[in-house]
Amino acid sequence: MKMLRKAVFPVAGLGTRFLPATKAMPKEMLTIVDRPLIQYAVEEALEAGIEQLIFVTGRNKTALEDHFDIAYELEAVMKGRGKSLDILAGTRLPAGAIASVRQQEPLGLGHAIWCAREIVGDEPFAVLLPDDLMVGRSGRPGCLAQMVEAYERVGGNIVCVEQVPPEKSASYGIITPGARDGPLTEVRGLVEKPKPEEAPSNLGIVGRYILQPEVMRVLDNPVRGAGGEIQLTDAMAQLIGRQPFHGLTVEAERHDCGDKIGFVKANLALALKREDVAPAIRAFIATLQ
Numbered sequence: 001m002k003m004l005r006k007a008v009f010p011v012a013g014l015g016t017r018f019l020p021a022t023k024a025m026p027k028e029m030l031t032i033v034d035r036p037l038i039q040y041a042v043e044e045a046l047e048a049g050i051e052q053l054i055f056v057t058g059r060n061k062t063a064l065e066d067h068f069d070i071a072y073e074l075e076a077v078m079k080g081r082g083k084s085l086d087i088l089a090g091t092r093l094p095a096g097a098i099a100s101v102r103q104q105e106p107l108g109l110g111h112a113i114w115c116a117r118e119i120v121g122d123e124p125f126a127v128l129l130p131d132d133l134m135v136g137r138s139g140r141p142g143c144l145a146q147m148v149e150a151y152e153r154v155g156g157n158i159v160c161v162e163q164v165p166p167e168k169s170a171s172y173g174i175i176t177p178g179a180r181d182g183p184l185t186e187v188r189g190l191v192e193k194p195k196p197e198e199a200p201s202n203l204g205i206v207g208r209y210i211l212q213p214e215v216m217r218v219l220d221n222p223v224r225g226a227g228g229e230i231q232l233t234d235a236m237a238q239l240i241g242r243q244p245f246h247g248l249t250v251e252a253e254r255h256d257c258g259d260k261i262g263f264v265k266a267n268l269a270l271a272l273k274r275e276d277v278a279p280a281i282r283a284f285i286a287t288l289q
Helices: 037-047 062-067 072-080 086-091 109-114 143-154 166-171 214-219 232-237 260-271 278-288
Strands: 006-010 052-057 098-102 125-128 132-136 157-163 173-181 184-192 203-211 245-248 252-256
Touching (some): 006 037, 006 109, 037 062, 037 086, 037 125, 052 062, 109 232, 132 143, 132 203, 132 260, 143 245, 157 173, 166 203, 203 232, 214 232, 252 260, 260 278
Parallel strands (some): 006 052, 006 125, 052 098, 157 245
Antiparallel strands (some): 125 203, 173 184, 173 203
8 A cells, every 4th residue: 555645736727616716816816814715625635644635727828827936025025014923824835736727618527637647647645625624623633534544454445434414415426325334334336416315325525535546537537427527435335345445434624615505604614713813803703683
């Protein structure tokens, strides 16, 4: 079993749900309190031992790489004013830590992952969707770190799953569950965005994956799935029975920041965990009641 060293971040989306804010700014640069979504995902990956971060980008996405670059003028001004640079620590990564590749057409998540095939090579890799903000519960590792712990025990492919309301099954890939071992559930089948009456369970896949490189071979010969897109779920389904495949229910707080309501809720939830801003936020909320 090869060690997990690489992670793919599909960040080529246009962010149309957040227009006009995302007309000129990547949606992954939208901030939760004082950090952009992409930084939360990158920090989660680094905590899990990831060494190389692969951004699958599109046009007008250079801000994502710039965010993790050295900002000489900013740092010089801060130093000149006697300000600490510690606040920028999470944005300065070692040389070569980030690689990027373009997804030139919006053909779906499976296609975005396939675009990273040359950089991934013959290694297992993680996939993190920054829209799904995963906050580790107190005293527990982050979501991907928990998945790595499970991967080191059972190998193969692992997806993060959570119980979803039946009426929302058409928004998720749903697993057909097999044997359960605590938070681990054997995956016997996968269905992308089924109708509620056709869903094989209430366990939906959320934005974290650990996959074997063979999924890239499947994506070499893609089939258009739900929505006419190349679906990662359909490709993963072909690995079931050929490799170990499990769903992991993690101890983490998930915020779906892919829409405005989830984004606002995430800002409130994380602000209330921060000692520097929580008292003022609580006081403000009290004035609204």
